[in-house]
Amino acid sequence: MHYVLRRLGFYLIAAWASLTLNFVIPRLAPGDPASAMFARFEGRVQPEAMDALRAAFGFTDAPLYMQYFTYLKHLLTGDLGLSYAYYPSRVSEVIGTGLVWTLGLAGCAVIVSFVVGSLLGVFAAWNRGGWLDSVAAPAFAFLGAFPYFWLAMLALYLFGFGLGWFPLRHAYSHDLEPGLSFTFVADVARHAVLPAVSIVVATLGGWMLSMRNTMVATLGTDTLRLAHAKGLPPRQVMFRYAARNALLPNVTGFGMALGFVLSGSLLTEIVFSYPGTGYLLILAVRNQDYPLMQGLFLVITLAVLAANFAVDLLCLWLDPRTRAHA
């Protein structure tokens, strides 16, 4: 329990530090949002509007530390402010339009990739030199080495545009009413196939190789020799003894990957026009939309920290040594 509390304290400090960075970094960028917004009109709005825009966005010349305290206060009350790019919509509302789709798509893709990749790694190591080990592993590593953007475009072109098997864009057909009907759920799944598979294909190789390598090392240990000698069934040896021990590095990596799901699926969302948070992030940066940027970073930061905390707990359960230490 002491160990858990200590980890929790560490995560709280980390959260505070990253929130502060969130505040500082955008303000170091040149330019200001009202000008950026004014510029988007490229001469279609009269220059007199610029001062008015500044006034509307509530630009203050208040000292930075004052702005910082206002920022913290608003965060604590859950008030993320108004987005500049989508002014006057609330940041929470803007993030809400994308969060569920990103979580659903990238979250599932990462889980599938992790589970399938790790399992393949286990089998590859178990049957070292077999088909899986000598052909599939390098093949997936090769695919993963392609630029993701190119891979996704290729998938979209071949299976969406060329063969017409899958839709070209969006998370569901625009003429369907969202709801828990079979048609709608199937439609959502159909729209998710290409983006999800492209993520899985691009990342599977990494999981597989790291799992295989640790597993090979584990297989050479005395524990495993003893397990074999005891005459345990091979499946039990493979999963309970070898895989469980070899899984630790992959689980740590999984925590990181889960956390980065929210920002990392940015390219996927662009290629497949998937209405997620990744694209919002680009838009926020382009428009110097500080409130939206901070809102997104907040969500991403908290997700990374929460995922890592969960992984810490998982490791505690997987690896008795951490428990003994505590």
Added chain:
Amino acid sequence: MKSALLLVPVVLLVALLVASCTSSEPRPRQPGTLFVSVEQQSAWVRNFNPLFTGAGSRWPTRAGVYECMEVFIPSTGQWTPWLATAHAWSEDHRTLRFTLREGVRWSDGRPFTAGDVAFTFQLLKKHPALDAGGAWRFLEDVRAEGTHAVAFQFSRVYIPGFSELAHQPIVPRHVWEKVADPVTFTNPEPVGTGPFTQVNVFRNQVYELGRNPNYWQPGKPAVSALRFLAFPTNDQANLALVEGEVDWAGNFVPAVDRTFVSRDPEHHTRWFPLYGSTVFLYPNTTRPPFNDVRVRKALSMALDRERLVDIAMYGYTRPADATALNDSYTGWRDAEAASGAWVRHDEAAANRLMDEAGLTRGPDGLRRMPDGQPLELELEVVGGWSDWVRAGQVLARDLRKLGIQAHLKTYEFGAWYARLQKGEFQLAIAWSLDGPTPYTFYKWLLSPRTVRPVGEVAAANWHRFGDVEADALLTRFETESSPEKQKELMAGVQRRFSELAPAIPLFPNPSWGEASSKRFTGFPSAQNPYARLSPHAEPDSLLVLTALAPREP
């Protein structure tokens, strides 16, 4: 644990298989629903606030849900009556009266009156953030005179102010007087006088606007609904256009005739009239050698604009002339000013001018500043804007032929714009400002009133150039109501511009517009230019929205 781990991928794989087996046939689309691609967004946010220009209100809030009193048509240079049927200036040009159309009702059935117009302008006065056109810089008072007349009292004679007043979207008093803060109001259920006011569908990927049940033009609009899909990038929007999913778009399409028009020549059309803002190469005239008009003209003559428009703009536009005016100002163009030779490619003349300015070539062929330093220039553009980056490459090459070490530097948008506004650049490619007359355009190119010191943010006149003589003409223009005299004054301004070459015009931007007449007819075209085809072209897009009709089956 083993079985749980295995379960997840199995369930997901089954789900994917089921999904792939379900039909992928597109469902038939509602006849009469016009698909429009105008904004590029990954997800829609519900906002129909027409007053705050800085906001991302959904198209066509400012001209479609809401309407203005009169509409300017660039192809004819004329004003079309809309919510107002007529206007008249008082003898001393200090009062402007609009006569409002009778029988107009708001979409909730309440009558539209002069009180609504007066209220809208009072809102702008109360909330300066809403006053994007700066109407209250020249207004003193707005009064409703009965139900169908409204009088604007000016604080000074300012004829160009007419367009600000005529183009202001008018909101209903009975709705907006209850709004606590009109600047942050997202107006989710708009009540307007425009052709499309009913929000039928609003989801993150799609929204649809239906007809105003009380629209004042009988039988219009003939289109039953407007539907908008979220396309986050130009590529996705263009794909939908080429595939025939979108009926009307205003996107930049590379090689449009090959990729779009030729796919279905009978129905697919594009019209790119040169009504967009003119693109300039701005020299920072506060810095030597750009303070010398001979150098500015020499740089201009070193440029091969024909090649520039071919390479950077796919030949969609033409080289700018010496007035720098785009084609919506054709009636204003002064032939003498336009014939200025300094925008024509002439390397010999450019070299001569540089020599005259004292920037002679050294033994290495590079030109030197009077202090002996080689002339080294940085040309700034936005990193991702491929057309401008290509233009910059062509320009830098032409300048190097003149003996100038010209380097193209790309910046992230925010950094580029900050440097431009503060005058912290040497050469930069940027746009210009427009209005119904060339007044705004030249004011921000030439008037000392628009010059800000280097380091201070300027909304335009980034090159920081002021000419007293041109300004005197512009000031007289503000109080001149006779069209002949206006033209004469503006001709004078154009000649000053051509003489002084404060900025180097490159080419006018096309106004991008593509349409498919497969399901709808009545789009504007070069043969029938009753409005611009681009849906970005507000408010004349109102005329398109009311002119389109579904094709008979």
